[in-house]
Amino acid sequence: MCKKCFCSIVPPNVLSGLSKDGSEASKLALADLASLKLKREATLAGITKQAIVKGNTNRYVYDCQNSWQLRKELVRKEGEGPVADQQVNKVYEISGFMKDYLMNTFGYDSLDNNGMDLIFSVHYQDNYPNAFWDGDEMVFGDGDGKELIGFANSIDVIAHELMHGITQFTANLQYYGQPGALNEHFSDVFGTVIKQRLLKQTPSEADWLIGNDIIGPAFPGEALRSMKAPGSANIYDNQPDHMDNYYNGPKDNQGVHINSGIPNKAFYLATIQLGLDVTEKVWFQTLKKLWAIANFNDMVEKILEVTSDMxxxxxxxxxxxxxxxDAFSQVGLKADKLSLNYQIEISGGILPVNKVLEGEISDHELIRYVERNKMTDLTNPLLRDGQAYKFNLKTNKLKKEFTVDESSLDDHLKKIIDIAQKSNAL
Known part of the structure; x- marks a missing residue:
């Protein structure tokens, strides 16, 4: 498990900026980060020792009563009706929508795919301006009523924190540098997916903002982040939208909230053209294929691999x-190793391999195509009767020539297609 991960919705640079402007609540929240990280390490150490038990994904919502104590009073549990506290009801309803979404869309059961119970604590501390996943539960503050307000009232904030739990039990992306930025990226992605699904919005109708529902009247901006236009959500927003502006400094665990703007923009660009029905499935399946220290290039390769399979x-x-x-290319992330825009030059003709892999050219048609482009290579004494097929497989990083006789044509074609399909090994 990711022992350095303390996954909060409000970036440290925003809390720092608000602190400089005089927010006492933000100062306390920043000071609280170190102790919360230690608590998370202890929580995760305990989780790793527990046996996997199949659960029923029951929801439990606790009221901290503005204290530091988590799970202080259970105020609503699975199957019970609404209570007077609307923040309790909001957490209960949105988490229910998300658990149904995960099962109906991906066949995925709760956060760990084993029916893990969903635990929430609301009204954490007094005026606490943040929300976080601490390893086994979601915690929400009320904000100070000025810059930041009611975190448990926001669809994308609740979904964002739930998604940190799913990431923990799938890829377990460590919370620093590029793996940490991907951790934040997937939470932002499914924060906005759940928001769009619940509000029944199309991608073009959505605002693509993260945390705009928790913005108070004194906050200098409209949201915490913008997936459509990273770096524009507030005066502290320093997210880049391209690798040319990648943040290499030590702040924010080496930029986990900062550099997530780059893949966020790619998701926005892809979804605007393809719709959520496509991108939500591609991104979720990709998350399950990643690992603890996966970087941006790893994610791009796996996304294109998943897309090709689908x-x-x-x-x-x-x-x-x-x-x-193209969406990733627009943010400076090009798939050098995995691109199906391959071409095989056969004699004087060109065969696009992606057409074969996508089923637009059948195996039989492929053989006929090659037959029509037969060439004679009299300089190769190994070939029977001088009849040969000459191939040039070109990728972004590889140029390789093949010459083969008729007797091994079928096997050779299969080998070329196999190389294209497994091109991450090139």
Whole structure:
């Protein structure tokens, strides 16, 4: 488990900026970070020793009563009706929507895919301006009523913190540098996905803002982050939207909230063209294929790999690969190793491998295509009767020539296609 991960919705630079402007609540929240990280380490150490038990995804909402004590008073549990506290009801209802979404869309059961109970604590501390996932539960402050307000009232904040739990039990992305930025990225992605699904919005109708519902009247901006326009949400927002402006400094655990703006923008660009039905599935399946120290390039390779497999299985449109690859290219992340925009030059003809992999050219048609482009290579004494097929496989990083005789043509074609499919090994 990610022992350095303390996953909060408000970035340290925003809390720092508010502190400089005189916010006492933000000062206390910043001072609280170190102790909360230690608590999370202890929590995760205990979780790793527990046996996996199949649960029923029951929801439990506790009221901290503005104290430091988590799970102080249970105020609503699974199956019970609404209570007077609307923040309690909001957490209960939104988490219920998300657990149903996970099961119905991905066949995924709660945060750990084993029906883990969902634990929430609201009204944490007095005027606490943050919300966080601490390893086994979601915690929400009320804000100071000036800059930041009611964290448990926000759809994307609740979904964002729940998603940190899913990331912990899947890729377990460590919370520093690029793995940490991906951790934040996936939480922002499914924060906005759940918001759009619950509000029944199309991508073009959505605001693509994270945390705009917790913004108080004195906050200098409209949201915590913008996936559509990273760096524009508030005066402290220093998110880049391109690798040219990547943050390399030590702050924010080496930029976990900062650099997440880069893949966030790519998700926005892809979704605007493809819709959530495509991108939500691609991104979720990709998360399950990542690992603790996966970086941006690793994610791009896996996303394109997942996309290619889904196209092959007729799960998503055939143009998905080109659109997603272009979205990442627009933010400076190019898939050097995995791109199906390959071409095989056969004699004087050109065969686009992506057309074969997407099923637009059948195996039989492929053989016929090669037959029509047969060439004679009299300089190769190993080839029977001088009849040969010459191939040039070109990728972004590889140029490789193959020459083969008729007797091994079928096997050779399979080898070329296999190389293209497994191109992350090139």
């Amino acid at each position: 196209i092959k299985n007729n799960e998503i449109p055939k143009n998905s690969l080109a659109i997603i690859e």
